[in-house]
Amino acid sequence: MVENLLWSPSESQIEEAAITAFSRQASARTGVSLADFDALHAWSIEDREGFWNLVWDFCGIAGEKGERILADGDLMPGAAFFPDAKLNFAENLLRKGGDEEAIVFQGEDNITRRWTWDELRAQVSRMQQLFVSLGVKQGDRIAAMMPNMPETVAAMLATASLGAIWSSCSPDFGEQGVLDRFGQIEPVVFLAPDGYWYAGKRIDVSAKIATVAGQMPTLRKVLVVDYLGTAEQAAAGLANAETLDQALAPFAAADISYAQLPFSHPLYILFSSGTTGIPKCIVHSAGGTLLQHVKEHRLHAGLMEGDRLFYFTTCGWMMWNWLVSGLASGATLLLYDGSPFHPDGNVIFDLAQREKMTYFGTSAKFIDSVRKAGLRPIETHDLSSVRTVSSTGSPLSPEGFDFVYDGIKKDVHLASISGGTDIVSCFVLGVPTKPVWSGEIQGPGLGLAVDVWDDDGKPVRQEKGELVCTKPFPAMPIGFWNDPDGVKYHAAYFERFDNIWCHGDFAEWTRHGGMIIHGRSDATLNPGGVRIGTAEIYNQVEQMPEIVEALCIGQTWDDDVRVVLFVRLAEGIVLNDDLEKRIRNKIRTGASPRHVPARIIAVQDIPRTKSGKITELAVRDVVHGRSVKNKEALANPEALDLYANIPALQS
Numbered sequence: 001m002v003e004n005l006l007w008s009p010s011e012s013q014i015e016e017a018a019i020t021a022f023s024r025q026a027s028a029r030t031g032v033s034l035a036d037f038d039a040l041h042a043w044s045i046e047d048r049e050g051f052w053n054l055v056w057d058f059c060g061i062a063g064e065k066g067e068r069i070l071a072d073g074d075l076m077p078g079a080a081f082f083p084d085a086k087l088n089f090a091e092n093l094l095r096k097g098g099d100e101e102a103i104v105f106q107g108e109d110n111i112t113r114r115w116t117w118d119e120l121r122a123q124v125s126r127m128q129q130l131f132v133s134l135g136v137k138q139g140d141r142i143a144a145m146m147p148n149m150p151e152t153v154a155a156m157l158a159t160a161s162l163g164a165i166w167s168s169c170s171p172d173f174g175e176q177g178v179l180d181r182f183g184q185i186e187p188v189v190f191l192a193p194d195g196y197w198y199a200g201k202r203i204d205v206s207a208k209i210a211t212v213a214g215q216m217p218t219l220r221k222v223l224v225v226d227y228l229g230t231a232e233q234a235a236a237g238l239a240n241a242e243t244l245d246q247a248l249a250p251f252a253a254a255d256i257s258y259a260q261l262p263f264s265h266p267l268y269i270l271f272s273s274g275t276t277g278i279p280k281c282i283v284h285s286a287g288g289t290l291l292q293h294v295k296e297h298r299l300h301a302g303l304m305e306g307d308r309l310f311y312f313t314t315c316g317w318m319m320w321n322w323l324v325s326g327l328a329s330g331a332t333l334l335l336y337d338g339s340p341f342h343p344d345g346n347v348i349f350d351l352a353q354r355e356k357m358t359y360f361g362t363s364a365k366f367i368d369s370v371r372k373a374g375l376r377p378i379e380t381h382d383l384s385s386v387r388t389v390s391s392t393g394s395p396l397s398p399e400g401f402d403f404v405y406d407g408i409k410k411d412v413h414l415a416s417i418s419g420g421t422d423i424v425s426c427f428v429l430g431v432p433t434k435p436v437w438s439g440e441i442q443g444p445g446l447g448l449a450v451d452v453w454d455d456d457g458k459p460v461r462q463e464k465g466e467l468v469c470t471k472p473f474p475a476m477p478i479g480f481w482n483d484p485d486g487v488k489y490h491a492a493y494f495e496r497f498d499n500i501w502c503h504g505d506f507a508e509w510t511r512h513g514g515m516i517i518h519g520r521s522d523a524t525l526n527p528g529g530v531r532i533g534t535a536e537i538y539n540q541v542e543q544m545p546e547i548v549e550a551l552c553i554g555q556t557w558d559d560d561v562r563v564v565l566f567v568r569l570a571e572g573i574v575l576n577d578d579l580e581k582r583i584r585n586k587i588r589t590g591a592s593p594r595h596v597p598a599r600i601i602a603v604q605d606i607p608r609t610k611s612g613k614i615t616e617l618a619v620r621d622v623v624h625g626r627s628v629k630n631k632e633a634l635a636n637p638e639a640l641d642l643y644a645n646i647p648a649l650q651s
Contacts, residue, residue, distance in 0.1 A: 002250070003438070005435055005436075005437055006401060006438055007412070007413065007414065008436075009433055009435075011232060012464050013433075017053075017302055018299055018302060018304070019300070019302070019431070021041070022054070022298075022445045023544070025054060025058060026040065030043070031320050036433075037431050038513055041443065041444060044446045044447045045447065045449040047159075048473075049069040049070045052069060052082075052291065053069050053083060055294070056082075059295070059328075059329075060094075061291070062087065062092050063086055063091075064086045065082065065084075065085050066082055066084025067081070067084055069081065070082075073471075074472075074499075076500065077479075077486070077494065080264065080306045081263060081287065081288065083264040085262065086262065088260055088286070089286040089642060090124070090256070090258060092294075093324070093327040094117075094120070096117045096159060096330050097118055097121060098117050099113055099117070099118060101575060102119070102120040102327065103153060104308075104333070104334050104335065104355055105149055105335040105336075106334075106336050106337075107147075107337050108197035108340060109202075109635070115150050119434065120150070122631035123154040123532045124256055124275050125254050125256045126253055127154055127157075128162060129251040130247055130248055130251055131164070131189065133251075134189060136162055136165035136189060138161065138265075140165065141188065142165070142167070142189045143162065143168070143181075143182040143185065143190050143216075144168040144191040144192070144315065145168070145193075145209075146171065146192065147171060147192070147314075148194075148315055149227070149335060149337055151191075152168065153208075153333070154479045155191055156324065158558045158632035161259065162255065163261050165185075165268065167269040167271075168315040168320070169181055169182075169610075170316040171192065171196050171208075171269070171315065172196070172203075172635070174632045175206065175212055177610075178212045180632055181271045182212070182216060183216060184278075184281050186216070188220050188221075189221050189222075190213055190219050190221075190223070190576065191220070192208075193227040193231075194224055194228045194231040195234075196338075197337070200337045200339075200342050203232065204227060204234075205235035206230070209234060209241075210237065213238060213239075215618045219240060219241025222235070222242075223241075223242070223244045226243060230443060231244070231245070241444050248357055260467055261286060262287070263474075264286075265286050266288060267284055267286035268283070268286060269481055272422075273609045273611070273613070278629070280480075281480055282421060282422060282477050282480060283477055283478045283604055284478065285474075285477075287531070288476065289330065289425075290325070291474050295445075295446060296445065297326055297328070297331075300426075300430050300446070301388060301430065302388065302431070303329075303392070305330030306332070307331040307359060308331065308335055308356055308357050309358070309361075310323075310333075310348075310355075310359060310360055311335070312339075318420065318425075321500045322424065322425065322613055336348065337341075338352060341369070341589065345375050346380070346381070348362070352381065352385075353382050356373045357383075358388070360388065361387075361389070361390040361578070362589070363393035363394070363612055364391050364392070364394045365394060367403060367404060368397065370401070370408075375407070376407075377408050377409075378407055378409055383409050386409055387413060388414075388415055388430065389408060389409065389413070389414050389415070390414075390415045390417055390421075391404075391416045392417045392418060393612055394535070394612075395482060395518070395519065396518045396544075397539040399429045399539070399542070400408055401438040405447075413430060414430075415432075416440075417440060418517050419445075422477065422493070422503070423475045423476065424564065427450050427467065427503060427505075428441050428443065428445065428450060429441065432512075437512055439516060439518055439539075440510050440515065441517065444515070447473060448469055449469055449471035450467065450469055450515075451467075451468050452515075453465050453468050453500075457497050461593075462508065462510065464518055464533065466496070466497075466502055466503075466504075467502065467504075467505040467515075468497060469500070469503065476501070498568070504520055504522060505518075505535055506533045517533075518533020519533040519534040519536075519616075520616070522619075523553075523616040525552065525561060526561045527554070527562060528594065530594055532595055534616060537552045537591060538550055540591055541567065544582070544586060545570065546570055546573045547568070549614070550565060550567050550605075550606075551565075551566045551603075551606045552597070553620040553623060555598075555599075555624070555649060562597075563596070564598065565583070565599070565601070565644065566601050566606065566643070567602055568602075568604065568606055574602075575600065575602040580600050584600070601649070603643070605638075605642060607634050607635075607639040608634065609635065615634060619640070619643050623643055
């Protein structure tokens, strides 16, 4: 890969960065010279107690820290961070008050709503009182099938204030998809909207609420949130249901009571994508989530009080949880719900300009779609307020990196980040004091002993291997729900290498200390026994204007694996011999001869999860004649039918 330096922070940007102030405090405390990020990172994993102790103090965590910082620090799983601490997650997100904006919400229906910090606190107070009146206690589950709107944030904070456990998905999930998730955790309260907007369509979900609620016998109350103006009708025919407005009517805003709970008290249940079976219920702790998020926001994202933080996400993706934690840094949350391409691809850039967004978070797919649509926000929008553009969801291609600087904004910190639902945060992410190189994530997260290992468990540099974390960290899950002996949890992360977190990403260190993610390990291709990351192929073919997007699998064939490439073509384009030849040549010259597919097949659609990730494993199962266990996890499950019994794959 040709190295291309895209951006470097100025001396003043480095000097003013919170990570620089943090590094100086670490040096003052320890007497260790921490001249740059690499030195700071090395110290943060060598002295995890000193590092996480300083994170607590530097970020001003509200709560009792306790005497011990880390117990059983060599056990993974089994280590305990801040085992004597007491805190409340919601209290740490609601310390700010006043009439500054805490949340700005824009729906696809072009309705903009604004809540001040005082209004947010008032809503949380009233919701807390409502939940108490319903008998909600510590450890109870509150489930939400909600749009990304202010009421969702308030309900989560009210849940956390009591020590109950929050779990959410988006209202576009099918009935079975909702039940596959919430049915496992037995919630006592269920929040849902009367409907939502997407791609210009007004979508009523009242029938879905009735079906889902009717199959969750533990529910004491169904709360229908008004979005379309039909909440009363949606709630009318349901047992134990009323609108949220009706339920809140008896309660006036008062002081919020915050239960002081152990660091490891459960906060969230998140779900794996579930395309290979029923979703895993991943339980995250209040303390681990809080500490990891404020570290990432303050030190890696450079988030400051008064910043205006945006991430394009739904409530079914862990980036929603990450976004909401921005309140702990005093940032204003900019929430958007709907299609990012309705009525056209400018809607998010319009929001950024109007609301003076400072942190612009989105997906690699969105950036690529903007590029392919021929949009150039750099010429059409005033994005002077934007300091950081962040990308996640799938690996951002070098062309995506280049387009951000060419087509969106020249002087901006581009932070490609990667982690996952498993840790509700990032293993590798942006570093505001380091340069940005095309195609590379800047560095590992502070406090995380991230490495790349080969199949024999040996560290490798500038070679592809398994992404691992070799020491425990606070954001590790508490475990999985309904996994009392921890067998499923252990199998998910610790089976490959003993006492080592194996994340399931195929990765490579760069010579700059950055990282390239080549795709999921279980989706890597093995033609002739050589492991190839699917992202390496996508990075080549998706440069071609004829190809909108691609999906690649390995098909078992003739005692080996052959590479099969599916392409969704631009309108009016036909996959003929000439285009096939050019695709193969592009891959051969841009990647290697081993990457060249044995078969190239045009398809009308590519299946993806609700959070927008393409589903290579599900397609691989269909091609091999295996059933896909949980189609409800997909946004477009009907697309899988396009991959069954393809004649070209039978010979």
